[in-house]
Amino acid sequence: MLSYQHAYHAGNAADVHKHALLAVALEYLARKDKPLTYLETHAGRALYDLAAPEARKTGEAAAGIAVMAPWFAPDHPYSRALEVARRKGGPQAYPGSPLIASTLLRPADRIVLAERHPQEVTALRRAMPAADVRAADGPSLVLSIAPPQPRRGLVLIDPSYEIKTEFRTIPEFVAKLRRKWPVGVLAVWYPVLASGAERPMVERLAGLDGDALSSEVRFAPVRPGHGLIGSGMWIANPPYGLETAAAELAERFAGSGPRA
Numbered sequence: 001m002l003s004y005q006h007a008y009h010a011g012n013a014a015d016v017h018k019h020a021l022l023a024v025a026l027e028y029l030a031r032k033d034k035p036l037t038y039l040e041t042h043a044g045r046a047l048y049d050l051a052a053p054e055a056r057k058t059g060e061a062a063a064g065i066a067v068m069a070p071w072f073a074p075d076h077p078y079s080r081a082l083e084v085a086r087r088k089g090g091p092q093a094y095p096g097s098p099l100i101a102s103t104l105l106r107p108a109d110r111i112v113l114a115e116r117h118p119q120e121v122t123a124l125r126r127a128m129p130a131a132d133v134r135a136a137d138g139p140s141l142v143l144s145i146a147p148p149q150p151r152r153g154l155v156l157i158d159p160s161y162e163i164k165t166e167f168r169t170i171p172e173f174v175a176k177l178r179r180k181w182p183v184g185v186l187a188v189w190y191p192v193l194a195s196g197a198e199r200p201m202v203e204r205l206a207g208l209d210g211d212a213l214s215s216e217v218r219f220a221p222v223r224p225g226h227g228l229i230g231s232g233m234w235i236a237n238p239p240y241g242l243e244t245a246a247a248e249l250a251e252r253f254a255g256s257g258p259r260a
């Protein structure tokens with residue numbers, strides 16, 4: 001059984017990077033008056049409580065969204081999702097990626113969420129009772145659906161990298177998915193680690209054919225010696241304008257504290 005629980009990490013600096021880019025990408029995609037599909041391979045529970053013992057134990061949100069929220073104007077799509085989470089769960093609530101997507105997408109858009117941990121599946125269904133939640137292995141599910149209907153859309157691939165082989169299997173999955181769904185926007189999150197264990201995966205992604213955007217930011221480790229020193233997003237077929245938003249976000253991170 002997997003032991004990773006995102007409740008310990010929700011709202012950390014990596015989530016801010018990932019979720020802000022996701023929100024901007026979805027807002028751009030939703031500007032076109034055509035329905036789209038949003039898929040997630042590793043959905044998590046959609047609604048987190050930053051006052052819960054898990055979040056307080058690591059202090060990651062305190063060094064993340066608690067200090068970074070003012071970077072985003074109230075009408076920024078990420079701020080809008082934060083507001084929706086707080087209306088649902090109170091002032092200490094934080095939106096996971098499925099809630100960000102449901103905030104920004106329209107009724108005609110399709111959302112399919114895969115999550116494998118039974119406790120997270122239950123919480124996800126509670127937070128988003130109308131969503132199409134599948135208790136399944138995310139990559140296999142998405143490959144079985146692709147190309148989805150509607151064909152326009154985005155998949156967020158956000159593993160915990162708890163299983164070290166994921167650094168090899170995720171780029172293999174992305175390459176297959178790209179062949180099955182060439183027009184899909186494929187967004188892969190990865191950790192930037194002090195050990196550099198993610199670099200071979202980043203190189204494999206960079207070597208794939210087609211248009212892609214890479215956004216990497218660094219931040220101070222949340223505790224001395226903590227291995228997570230940054231956050232990366234690799235996005236195939238990035239929506240027009242996302243590159244500018246990614247550069248602005250990177251500047252914010254660069255100006256926010258000690259760099260590695």
Ligand SMILES: C[S@@+](CC[C@H](N)C(=O)[O-])C[C@H]1O[C@@H](n2cnc3c(N)ncnc32)[C@H](O)[C@@H]1O
Binds near residue numbers: 042045
């Ligand atoms: C990093 S968390 C997801 C966070 C979420 N995407 C967000 O940004 O709010 C990774 C999640 O993937 C789940 N998971 C791990 N392996 C999985 C698999 N093979 N298929 C589906 N879910 C999986 C874990 O239980 C965990 O909830």
